[in-house]
Amino acid sequence: DAGVIQSPRHEVTEMGQEVTLRCKPISGHNSLFWYRQTMMRGLELLIYFNNNVPIDDSGMPEDRFSAKMPNASFSTLKIQPSEPRDSAVYFCASSFSDLNSPLHFGNGTRLTVT
């Protein structure tokens, strides 16, 4: 099993540019999560999907952030326009929908907005 695959691994962009982060969950998992990790706030849940449907997006910071899951094997997190305060490591995780199922994380995308 390849695990959760995220791309790119690193992204450096200028303020105002659009950024798209990508995630391929583990095959068979029906829940997908986007987290953001910073030193100041730790791991924050941005949004999660169940069976490709967004269930809770209350963690999305503002309208500049959007996430989609067009099918069971792919999700994107888009920031438009990006700002320096968006700099963080963004993680995607997948799991079965049982609340006690473990989250399987990708290795993250380190985003730097200058």
Place this chain on the structure above:
Amino acid sequence: TQLLEQSPQFLSIQEGENLTVYCNSSSVFSSLQWYRQEPGEGPVLLVTVVTGGEVKKLKRLTFQFGDARKDSSLHITAAQPGDTGLYLCLTSGSRLTFGEGTQLTVNP
């Protein structure tokens, strides 16, 4: 949102020492998971505890779930440099909230 408090925030010890880290909340957990995160990687599950008073052992790691299901602890016996990492607790409440983590450094 169910808030999780982890302590200590940082811990630096010598190889061979024992240590305990804590995860607490004012609310009752439905269940709790412990993860370890190493630099440049995502968190990896160590254990899930579900029943109040439950104790689970994973080699040198002992996990305990409080009787009232409001707190949990992780005890490491004879720590090794390979135990170095960020230890996170996660509650499966409505928003899958992580604690801020305990950054453990085990020095050889």
